[in-house]
Amino acid sequence: MRHIPTRKLFAGLALGVLVAASACHKKPKDDQAAAPVAAATVPLTLAASNPDAQINLTLPEPIRLYPELHARLFKEGQSALTAFMDQAHKDRAQNSADGIEEPPYYHSIVWKIAAQTPRLVSVFSEEDDYQGGAHPNHTIQTLLWDKTTKTEIATKRLFKASADFKAIDAYLCHQVEAERSKRAGEPISQSGTGFACPKFADSRLVLIPATTGGTAGAIDALYAPYDVGPYAEGPYEIRVPQTLLGDVLAPEFADQFGGEAVKDQALSDPDAE
The missing domain is CATH 3.30.565.40 (Fervidobacterium nodosum Rt17-B1 like)
Structure with a gap:
């Protein structure tokens, strides 16, 4: 340059x-x-x-x-x-x-x-x-x-004011542990890293397109290094399927979701290099 x-x-x-x-x-x-x-x-x-x-x-x-x-x-x-x-x-x-x-x-x-x-x-x-x-x-x-x-609108507006995220929070923690264990080649719990389990309401969220119809098929939670684990683990992207979103979406935005989500992720594959 x-x-x-x-x-x-x-x-x-x-x-x-x-x-x-x-x-x-x-x-x-x-x-x-x-x-x-x-x-x-x-x-x-x-x-x-x-x-x-x-x-x-x-x-x-x-x-x-x-x-x-x-x-x-x-x-x-x-x-x-x-x-x-x-x-x-x-x-x-x-x-x-x-x-x-x-x-x-x-x-x-x-x-x-x-x-x-x-x-x-x-x-x-x-x-x-x-x-x-x-x-x-x-x-x-x-x-x-x-x-x-x-x-710009706050991401929290996608969800009901009274939404209960306990099931989604548990899912996120389990998926982070599963992805970490896959990368490491051995089981590693979230508690063993010294990092807390992520909370859906506090996560950086992006919509994921559906394969057809122009709607969103899922929501992905994006985590930078140090968000849910040490720097060496890199970023994490956890997909939250519509089966977990149905009870928490606000009626105002429910029609923006529908169909099966594409398989592609927003972040690049950390193992692609």
Whole structure:
């Protein structure tokens, strides 16, 4: 990747933010409604590097169908990565002055669409963030978007206010143990790891598409390293089938679910490499 001097990089990023802000705050004519966000003007990627850090932001092509979501994810990612590069320069300068030599930092944010239903868009990101140390941090974000209101909605709205998640919580814990034991080649209980069993209501959730009909066929709970086990175990993705969801779904969103879920998972296979 071509290296860009820090001063030029930040000047370019800041100019982009200022131009976008100016366009957003331009007052429309009295006889015209405010123009919608122009998806074509918002990039899908951002990449830059200098001697201190490398950054990368990637958004999926279909996100252009939802201009407000597209603009939000790009703006938030750009802001976070710009701040990261600024902090990387300061930290590495201080470390160098203290006689500590370390590789350049890096931060990558990759957003993907997990599923789309007639009303909802479920997206998630995987982030790799290295700021020195033995290994990078790997984190996951999820977001649920309402097409009708063009706004984010809390995932908990998918479920009844009085929903009892005990059965789903027990299922999640059992599935994490089963996956861990499969990876290790021997039985390992959750209690033996020192990590608590996950709670469905507190998990990062994404919709999984059904094989037909454009509905969601399941919900997957995504866990980054350290969420349910040590870093070396990597991320976990646990599928919650509709047979467990029927009693907890809110009537408002029940029609967004139906059919058999696709076999593909949202996260890449940790054993694929």
